[in-house]
Amino acid sequence: MPELPEVEAAARNLRRWAVGRRIEAVRAGAGATRIFRPASARALSKLAGSRVREVKRRGKNLLLTLETPSGPLGLWSHLGMTGKWLLRAQDDPSPRFSRLALDLDDGTRLDYADLRLFGRVRLVAGARFDELPDLRALGPDPLEDGIDAPALHARFAKSKLPVKVALLDQRLLPGVGNIQASEALNRAGLDPRRPARSLSLAEVKTLARAILASIRFTLAKLAPRGRHGADGDIEYVEEPGTPNPFRVYGREGAICPRCRKGKIARIVQAARATFYCPRCQR
DNA sequence: ACCCGTGTTCGCTG
DNA sequence: TCAGCGAACACGGG
Numbered sequence: 001m002p003e004l005p006e007v008e009a010a011a012r013n014l015r016r017w018a019v020g021r022r023i024e025a026v027r028a029g030a031g032a033t034r035i036f037r038p039a040s041a042r043a044l045s046k047l048a049g050s051r052v053r054e055v056k057r058r059g060k061n062l063l064l065t066l067e068t069p070s071g072p073l074g075l076w077s078h079l080g081m082t083g084k085w086l087l088r089a090q091d092d093p094s095p096r097f098s099r100l101a102l103d104l105d106d107g108t109r110l111d112y113a114d115l116r117l118f119g120r121v122r123l124v125a126g127a128r129f130d131e132l133p134d135l136r137a138l139g140p141d142p143l144e145d146g147i148d149a150p151a152l153h154a155r156f157a158k159s160k161l162p163v164k165v166a167l168l169d170q171r172l173l174p175g176v177g178n179i180q181a182s183e184a185l186n187r188a189g190l191d192p193r194r195p196a197r198s199l200s201l202a203e204v205k206t207l208a209r210a211i212l213a214s215i216r217f218t219l220a221k222l223a224p225r226g227r228h229g230a231d232g233d234i235e236y237v238e239e240p241g242t243p244n245p246f247r248v249y250g251r252e253g254a255i256c257p258r259c260r261k262g263k264i265a266r267i268v269q270a271a272r273a274t275f276y277c278p279r280c281q282r
Numbered sequence: 283a284c285c286c287g288t289g290t291t292c293g294c295t296g
Numbered sequence: 297t298c299a300g301c302g303a304a305c306a307c308g309g310g
Contacts, residue, residue: 002288002289003288003289006288060288060289078289078290079288079289080288080289080290081287081288081289081290082287082288082289116287116289118289118290119289120290168289170289170290177288177289178287178288178289179288180288249288272287272289273286273287
């Protein structure tokens, strides 16, 4: 479920699992050529023998810095819709849909698994992430840098899009996705159909607080999901059958958690589902 | 069988 | 040049 909170959880996992570890072997799974760029065997081999130095996150992007004999190497990972980094013992089989497997020097193996293949993993020469246009275009990260409400208000003033759709623009607020947009607008009491340009500065400030609250709320629900195995330090993040952790997303027909009177409605905006309370979101 | 899905990118239009 | 729109990507789950 990769929006900012899930990607942040992935970044924390990767730090615990891999920082300081040496990558001893690399294996490409089915579909690797689709997610891994460049997909050549030579590019893959650059990973072997490197050591993981640092894991950062910007929006939904994971930025790993590896140290190779010939200097720093960047590994940029975007989870798409269904991407996950998972840790296994090297003796255990890879998870389903593993596309890339990295054997670490402590007997564990990092697997990048991705059912739908919308995720991407790519090498960045010299770990110079700042030189990549797609990354440079991203606005400040809400969790790391906070939200500059006046700046967001100024950007909204130029947009003809409904505020819910405008929130998905990663150049404004990287990391906010379809779920967090619905969640934050409900918390803020704002109608997702309103033109972004119609929001007052006070409303944008309320929305900014709501976005941070929603991200932190979701992150707190994700954090306890890591587990220690009985006889080792392997931690699994997957938790099948967990209940819907969201307040309005996926809850069409439920009583609104904000006003406790309206019923959550589902509408479609820009071909994506939006959940909101028609009674209290104005 | 049909519809839906946490994200991004591409081609087209105005 | 660019904001906005719809389709495309891929494949399992309900």
